[in-house]
Amino acid sequence: VFIPAYSGQASTYTLGPGDELLIRVENHPDLTLELVVGPDGYISYPMVGAFKVTGLTITEVKEQLTDMLQPHIPNLWVTVVLLKARPINIQVLGEVKTPGKYSVQQGTTVMQVLAQAGGLTEKADREHIALNRSTGVVGINMKAIAAGDLSGDVVLQDGDTIIVNKGVIRVAVLGEVVKPGVYEILPGSRLMDALAQAGGPTISASVKRISVYQGVDLDKPNPSGEKLFQTTFEQNPPMQEGYIIVVARNHFWDISFVVSILTALGLIKTLIGL
Structure with a gap:
């Protein structure tokens, strides 16, 4: 039994270039394919041809494929699985040992990417870290997270910027x-x-x-x-x-x-x- 690593995000995660999918049609092994979403946002599938999946959820892709295959295969059952999510791009600035741009997997948290950046410097303000994203600024308290309160360890989104100011x-x-x-x-x-x-x-x-x-x-x-x-x-x-x-x-x-x-x-x- 295959359990996708990102099944918990399937209802909300929107596809984009670089995502890897597994598509299966029950009782049709020739239609079991692993596909990568192309740079143009399209995949190509037998009897359907190329169709755009960027911006769609896994459920929406399943529904569209079912509708397009129905004239060719009556009473079919389609399964779409996200095998591997595309990486997201994050920038880390300020009081970390290795500031810069990082490409990380979906589901990566602030604590994880800060560790990847070498950790905080001695002068870092651990209680007032700024997470800048398109919807606004999110405050991060790494002191509380390190003490065990993981509720504040936010999951990162593509394009996020983490700014660690001096705590001096x-x-x-x-x-x-x-x-x-x-x-x-x-x-x-x-x-x-x-x-x-x-x-x-x-x-x-x-x-x-x-x-x-x-x-x-x-x-x-x-x-x-x-x-x-x-x-x-x-x-x-x-x-x-x-x-x-x-x-x-x-x-x-x-x-x-x-x-x-x-x-x-x-x-x-x-x-x-x-």
Whole structure:
């Protein structure tokens, strides 16, 4: 007994070039044929000739063949099986190890094609992956899928594009650090993680005098910085998007730190393209 791999889709799947079909007429072994839908969308069958199947379901092909063969073979029984579905073309962009175009089998899911693309990078936003298709955008949460919720593992359609954005936050680290600048760190990172990205504190840094600012009005001509809190290395607070971390010197505060904050605001504006 032959069980087609795609029988579950037979009622809705529409045929196209490259699909492989098995057509049988009961008690007529000479009419049992395996056919491939041609680039023009047609197949050719005895007593019928060429007829277009692209856009039809398996059931519709069976009904049309039955109608066309009925004058030649009364009381016939036609079976049409989808032996092998044509591949579909998918594009995967963003934070995967091997972005690009992929040709995959019908029934392939988002999780499967992401695995084929080498998996997500460390910086990938696992909870907000965008699946762009002709009917709109579908949100994919790979973190939930990996935890066992397979209901969100969407079956792909021809022409789908998967976009994996970065799942990072951006902070500026200034003052007494080895490499002042704007850095991308993972969500959940803390103060010491941000300082490590900047090469760590200099020998002149004060471990108890760290000021944290939030960039304000970054989309305006004259952005400003709003001081949020004072902290220490030991407290090691969590970081958020747009934080400006200023590590003071061991001696008195000076105007150069204020200039550094304004510089950071400009760097962040450049980074986010404003």
